[in-house]
Amino acid sequence: MLKRNLNLNLIPLEEALSKYFSKLKDYLKPGCEEVPIDECLDRITFSPVYAKINSPHYNAAAMDGIAVVSAATIDACESNPIELKIDTNFINVNTGDPVRSPYDAVIMAEDLIEHNENTVKIVKSASPMQHVRPIGENIKIGEVILSEKHKIRPIDINVLLSGGITSVKVFTKPKVAILPTGNEIIEISALQEGEEPKEGIIIDSNSRMYEAQVKHAGAIGKCFAPVPDDYDILKDTILKAVNDFDMVLINAGSSAGTEDFTVQVLREIGEVIVHGVAIKPGKPVILAIVNGKPVIGTPGYPVSAYLSFVTFVTPILSVLTGDKEKAVQNIEAVLSEKITSSVNLRECIRVKLEDVNGKLTAFPLARNSSVAMSLVKADGFCIIERGCEKKEKGETVTIELIN
Amino acid sequence: MLKRNLNLNLIPLEEALSKYFSKLKDYLKPGCEEVPIDECLDRITFSPVYAKINSPHYNAAAMDGIAVVSAATIDACESNPIELKIDTNFINVNTGDPVRSPYDAVIMAEDLIEHNENTVKIVKSASPMQHVRPIGENIKIGEVILSEKHKIRPIDINVLLSGGITSVKVFTKPKVAILPTGNEIIEISALQEGEEPKEGIIIDSNSRMYEAQVKHAGAIGKCFAPVPDDYDILKDTILKAVNDFDMVLINAGSSAGTEDFTVQVLREIGEVIVHGVAIKPGKPVILAIVNGKPVIGTPGYPVSAYLSFVTFVTPILSVLTGDKEKAVQNIEAVLSEKITSSVNLRECIRVKLEDVNGKLTAFPLARNSSVAMSLVKADGFCIIERGCEKKEKGETVTIELIN
Numbered sequence: 001m002l003k004r005n006l007n008l009n010l011i012p013l014e015e016a017l018s019k020y021f022s023k024l025k026d027y028l029k030p031g032c033e034e035v036p037i038d039e040c041l042d043r044i045t046f047s048p049v050y051a052k053i054n055s056p057h058y059n060a061a062a063m064d065g066i067a068v069v070s071a072a073t074i075d076a077c078e079s080n081p082i083e084l085k086i087d088t089n090f091i092n093v094n095t096g097d098p099v100r101s102p103y104d105a106v107i108m109a110e111d112l113i114e115h116n117e118n119t120v121k122i123v124k125s126a127s128p129m130q131h132v133r134p135i136g137e138n139i140k141i142g143e144v145i146l147s148e149k150h151k152i153r154p155i156d157i158n159v160l161l162s163g164g165i166t167s168v169k170v171f172t173k174p175k176v177a178i179l180p181t182g183n184e185i186i187e188i189s190a191l192q193e194g195e196e197p198k199e200g201i202i203i204d205s206n207s208r209m210y211e212a213q214v215k216h217a218g219a220i221g222k223c224f225a226p227v228p229d230d231y232d233i234l235k236d237t238i239l240k241a242v243n244d245f246d247m248v249l250i251n252a253g254s255s256a257g258t259e260d261f262t263v264q265v266l267r268e269i270g271e272v273i274v275h276g277v278a279i280k281p282g283k284p285v286i287l288a289i290v291n292g293k294p295v296i297g298t299p300g301y302p303v304s305a306y307l308s309f310v311t312f313v314t315p316i317l318s319v320l321t322g323d324k325e326k327a328v329q330n331i332e333a334v335l336s337e338k339i340t341s342s343v344n345l346r347e348c349i350r351v352k353l354e355d356v357n358g359k360l361t362a363f364p365l366a367r368n369s370s371v372a373m374s375l376v377k378a379d380g381f382c383i384i385e386r387g388c389e390k391k392e393k394g395e396t397v398t399i400e401l402i403n
Numbered sequence: 404m405l406k407r408n409l410n411l412n413l414i415p416l417e418e419a420l421s422k423y424f425s426k427l428k429d430y431l432k433p434g435c436e437e438v439p440i441d442e443c444l445d446r447i448t449f450s451p452v453y454a455k456i457n458s459p460h461y462n463a464a465a466m467d468g469i470a471v472v473s474a475a476t477i478d479a480c481e482s483n484p485i486e487l488k489i490d491t492n493f494i495n496v497n498t499g500d501p502v503r504s505p506y507d508a509v510i511m512a513e514d515l516i517e518h519n520e521n522t523v524k525i526v527k528s529a530s531p532m533q534h535v536r537p538i539g540e541n542i543k544i545g546e547v548i549l550s551e552k553h554k555i556r557p558i559d560i561n562v563l564l565s566g567g568i569t570s571v572k573v574f575t576k577p578k579v580a581i582l583p584t585g586n587e588i589i590e591i592s593a594l595q596e597g598e599e600p601k602e603g604i605i606i607d608s609n610s611r612m613y614e615a616q617v618k619h620a621g622a623i624g625k626c627f628a629p630v631p632d633d634y635d636i637l638k639d640t641i642l643k644a645v646n647d648f649d650m651v652l653i654n655a656g657s658s659a660g661t662e663d664f665t666v667q668v669l670r671e672i673g674e675v676i677v678h679g680v681a682i683k684p685g686k687p688v689i690l691a692i693v694n695g696k697p698v699i700g701t702p703g704y705p706v707s708a709y710l711s712f713v714t715f716v717t718p719i720l721s722v723l724t725g726d727k728e729k730a731v732q733n734i735e736a737v738l739s740e741k742i743t744s745s746v747n748l749r750e751c752i753r754v755k756l757e758d759v760n761g762k763l764t765a766f767p768l769a770r771n772s773s774v775a776m777s778l779v780k781a782d783g784f785c786i787i788e789r790g791c792e793k794k795e796k797g798e799t800v801t802i803e804l805i806n
Contacts, residue, residue, distance in 0.1 A: 037591065041615045052597035056605075062773065095703070096587055098602040138705075138774050145779070153806065154615035158705050159775045161591050161608035164599070184499055188440065188564050194455040196567070199501040202459075205564035212444045212557035300498070302541075302561050370465065371541050372562045376548070403556075 008276030008284060012386055013311070013346050016277040020287040021315070023273050027292040028319045031172030037160060040152050043170035044218070044322040049146040051163035055139040059100070061093040063131045065112065066120060067103035073125040081113065081121045090120060099132050106131035139163045149322050171322035174219045176313075177241035178211060180204045181234060181253040181262065182300070185226040205372070206251045206298075206305040213309050218321040219246075229253070235265045242270075242290045246320060249313065250286075252300030262286060262297045270295060278386055280347040281369035282308040302372035307348060329401045331380070333362040338393045341384040350378035351399060362399055378402055411679030411687060415789055416714070416749050419680040423690040424718070426676050430695040431722045434575030440563055443555050446573035447621070447725040452549040454566035458542040462503075464496040466534040469515065469523060470506035476528040484516065484524045493523060502535050509534035542566045552725050574725035577622045579716075580644035581614060583607045584637060584656040584665065585703070588629040608775070609654045609701075609708040616712050621724040622649075632656070638668045645673075645693045649723060652716065653689075655703030665689060665700045673698065681789055683750040684772035685711040705775035710751060732804045734783070736765040741796045744787040753781035754802060765802055781805055 011019075032046040061067060068090050076082040084090040093099065093106060105126035114121045138159075139145065145163050146156055152168070160168065185204045186197060197203060207223040214221030222245070227237050234253075241248045253262045263286055266272050270290030277285050281304035286297030294316050298308040318325045333353055341347040351362040362382055365374035380399040384391060391397055414422075435449040464470060471493045479485040487493040496502065496509060508529035517524045541562075542548065548566050549559055555571070563571065588607045589600060600606060610626040617624030625648070630640050637656075644651045656665040666689055669675050673693030680688050684707035689700030697719050701711040721728045736756055744750040754765040765785055768777035783802040787794060794800055 038611055038614070041618060053599045056773075057599045058602040062771075096585075096603070096605055100602075133771075133773055137771070138776055143776075145776070154612045154619065155705075155709055155775065155778050157615050158608045158612040158709070159779050161606055161611060162705070162775060164591075164594070164597050164606070166591055166594075166596055182499075188567075188569055191567070191569075193569055194567050196456045196460045199461040199503075200499070202499055203564055203567070205561045208441055208564060209557045209561040211441070212560050215444060216557065302558075302565070306558055306561070368465075368536075368540070370459075370536055372558065372565060373541055373546075373548070375558050376562050 010276045010278035010283060010344070011274065012278050016274045016285075016287065017312075017315070020273045020312075023271075023289060024294055024316070027289065027294070028316065030320050030322055031174075032169055033172045034167050034169050036167050037157065037165060040160075040168045040170060041154070041157065042218075043152050043168070045146050045148050045150045045152065046169040046171050046322065047148050048144045049160065049163075049165060049168060051139045051141050051143045051145050051165070053164035054136040054141045055159075055162035056133050056135060056137060058098050059129075059135060060133045061095055061097045061099055061106045061131065062133045063106050063108045064094050065092075065107050065109040065131070066090040067093045067097075067099045067106050068122075068126055069102050070105040070126045070128045070130065073105070073107075073122060076122045076125045078123050081123045083119055083121050086118045086120075104128050104132070149324075151323060171320075174246040174317060174320040175244070176210075176214045176219050176221045176317070177224060177245040177248045178207050178214070178221050179224045179237060179241060179248065179250045180207045180226045181229070181250060182226065183229050185252070187226065205302060206300070209302070209306065210249055210251065210309060213306075213313070214317070217314055217317040218323050219317050229261065231261045231265060234261050235269060238265060238290065238295065239269060242293045242295065245293070247293060247313075247316060248290070248295040249309075250295065250297045251305055253297070266290065266295060266297065278345050279307075279311070280342070280345045282311065283345075285312060287312060299369070301369040303350075303369040303375050306372075306375060330398050331360065331401055332396055333360040333399050335382070335391055335393055335395050335397055336361050336363045338390060339364055339382070339384065340390045341388070343387060343389040346386045347384045349382045349384065350374050351380055351382050352377060353379040353399065362397060413679045413681040413686060413747070414677065415681050419677045419688075419690065420715075420718070423676045423715075426674075426692060427697055427719070430692065430697070431719065433723050433725055434577075435572055436575045437570050437572050439570050440560065440568060443563075443571045443573060444557070444560065445621075446555050446571070448549050448551050448553045448555065449572040449574050449725065450551050451547050452563065452566075452568060452571060454542045454544050454546045454548050454568070456567035457539040457544045458562075458565035459536050459538060459540060461501050462532075462538060463536045464498055464500045464502055464509045464534065465536045466509050466511045467497050468495075468510050468512040468534070469493040470496045470500075470502045470509050471525075471529055472505050473508040473529045473531045473533065476508070476510075476525060479525045479528045481526045484526045486522055486524050489521045489523075507531050507535070552727075554726060574723075577649040577720060577723040578647075579613075579617045579622050579624045579720070580627060580648040580651045581610050581617070581624050582627045582640060582644060582651065582653045583610045583629045584632070584653060585629065586632045588655070590629065608705060609703070612705070612709065613652055613654065613712060616709075616716070617720070620717055620720040621726050622720050632664065634664045634668060637664050638672060641668060641693065641698065642672060645696045645698065648696070650696060650716075650719060651693070651698040652712075653698065653700045654708055656700070669693065669698060669700065681748050682710075682714070683745070683748045685714065686748075688715060690715060702772070704772040706753075706772040706778050709775075709778060733801050734763065734804055735799055736763040736802050738785070738794055738796055738798050738800055739764050739766045741793060742767055742785070742787065743793045744791070746790060746792040749789045750787045752785045752787065753777050754783055754785050755780060756782040756802065765800060
């Protein structure tokens with residue numbers, strides 16, 4: 001009898017996630033590092049950031065014009081212009097210039113008449129601190145500029161600098177090892193431009209996709225060379241990866257093939273929490289922990305590989321990066337045709353959205369998880385929950401938008 | 404009389420944009436470059452990408468099991484099991500293995516009974532190409548994988564690789580020179596950690612914000628050292644920048660200060676299309692063209708600097724990068740208080756959104772464009788169009804959401 005781990009007992013998605021995360025939570029420890037201000041864009045603050053200086057740090061002219069002693073201007077009006085002498089009762093100021101005692105107000109250039117080198121006439125009184133930016137108007141020393149777990153935006157960099165901040169404590173980017181497996185897998189670099197691989201040989205198209213998904217999640221992915229179907233080599237490679245990285249993804253070799261060593265290896269060197277989830281695509285996923293690190297085995301078909309990342313890897317990276325998961329945007333649409341699905345599985349169906357005489361209509365695309373192009377063309381997903389076996393043509397369904 | 408360019412004649416925003424862009428359109432020429440597949444994430448395709456090979460490039464087993472000759476299985480049923488001999492009328496296959504003539508169908512391992520080394524029994528017939536992925540099922544050679552002006556996502560990288568693509572033609576990232584101006588401006592690197600600058604000295608907080616805004620727009624920003632208020636130095640710096648970069652931003656020195664040389668310099672070395680737009684914040688913006696390159700002078704106050712980038716720079720970068728501008732998301736809210744605004748200006752008011760007994764309510768924040776913190780705290784903008792001078796308390800207004 002050939003050795004096959006045929007019958008996965010599939011557990012519901014919610015159960016799989018809660019089982020895995022309740023085990024993981026003691027192990028997921030986000031790291032912290034200090035980065036210079038000019039490298040902090042899009043990083044996540046690890047703790048609140050407090051201003052080190054006031055902004056402005058002196059009373060500053062808010063307008064171009066003249067600085068005056070407000071008390072000396074009270075009588076000024078159209079019928080009673082007051083003449084001021086330079087350096088005696090006024091000085092010229094540009095925006096940003098200090099307004100020092102005895103001066104306590106600024107009159108805009110536009111409001112001045114007969115403005116000469118040494119004298120100027122005003123026809124309106126100035127109130128104290130008029131057009132003067134008081135110390136700390138923008139930021140007060142000690143004030144919280146950014147809260148923790150805040151993704152730093154361009155405008156945040158502006159206030160950080162004005163608050164005298166030169167470096168920021170942020171979450172360390174977790175490192176993710178990406179291990180393609182299988183004797184049949186080669187890297188595209190092994191081919192000439194446009195060269196077709198031999199029959200039975202497959203270009204590794206998932207590792208680079210994973211590297212990109214990891215990057216979008218705010219982490220750093222490292223693609224390994226394809227690991228052959230050899231128990232000991234696979235074991236050694238995973239053990240090394242677990243040592244050097246915060247998380248390990250093992251792609252392909254997670255289902256029932258005669259050469260699928262992944263789950264056996266993981267059982268030997270760690271704990272397999274879940275093997276097989278009642279979702280389609282993505283059934284044969286493996287959720288394991290080795291030396292306290294999350295190790296996830298994902299199926300080889302591109303669509304399964306993509307979706308199992310979104311479903312199982314993204315939430316883990318969200319904990320490690322401190323970044324919130326992007327909220328899924330939903331939209332209502334009517335189905336162009338009837339869809340049937342297994343009552344035992346939660347199925348994620350790719351759909352294209354089109355306006356059909358005023359009605360947003362969802363057209364199901366290829367459901368075959370080997371057809372990655374259908375995911376490229378898709379506008380969203382129609383989820384058919386476990387326990388539901390069909391959606392009727394014309395039925396209004398909720399579509400999870402992609403992008 | 405001191406030299407001041409006091410009275411800017413402010414033109415409406417739409418007029419400013421159309422005047423500037425009708426002049427610019429002949430000059431804005433996006434560039435193209437070829438990047439390796441592992442550097443193409445988030446880049447914009449310059450032209451459609453066509454598949455170089457089929458995926459799969461051979462008829463492949465879609466399941467683990469056995470490959471059979473479908474014709475030889477027609478009589479199989481529960482009451483009439485058929486025994487097959489290995490290498491005579493079946494071979495073992497794993498997912499992805501080639502299915503070569505005479506074999507033309509795959510039977511899943513799960514459907515086999517008495518599966519031994521050399522024989523297997525089947526109780527169900529196999530239809531031709533059952534569980535076989537035909538050549539080109541995912542991607543056909545010559546097929547358009549990605550259209551032009553498409554921002555490359557992780558899943559796109561997957562299909563590019565399966566289609567035999569090793570490099571992609573993308574829009575070149577435009578280079579933007581960022582020139583802070585003013586004797587009073589210093590870089591934070593000139594200070595000790597937490598050191599307060601002297602009175603009248605201001606930390607350059609806009610350049611790094613601009614560098615970040617440029618990066619988010621898909622371009623490359625280069626911050627120059629602050630340029631002193633010296634006509635000839637400013638002129639030489641701009642001319643050099645125009646030579647080496649695709650676009651130049653000059654920050655501060657765009658209003659009516661006695662030392663505001665920017666507009667004079669730009670008039671001498673190029674064409675000033677617009678100086679002064681009827682918007683608040685951001686009035687004194689300068690829209691110019693020098694040697695065919697867009698050169699934009701923006702006000703020094705952080706909020707004005709930020710908003711003039713969004714209003715005038717982003718659309719230009721969108722043309723040069725090939726990337727679509729992100730659609731602004733709007734939401735309805737009621738105003739917490741009355742707002743009055745100049746009838747001659749389009750004012751952009753920062754608001755904080757809060758739920759007040761079930762009603763989404765917009766609370767106006769500081770309108771002073773020197774208070775960058777109010778933009779950090781803001782959830783969105785309430786636009787008061789030119790020609791409108793007030794919004795009443797309790798009035799329902801449209802809020803442009805920030806990010």
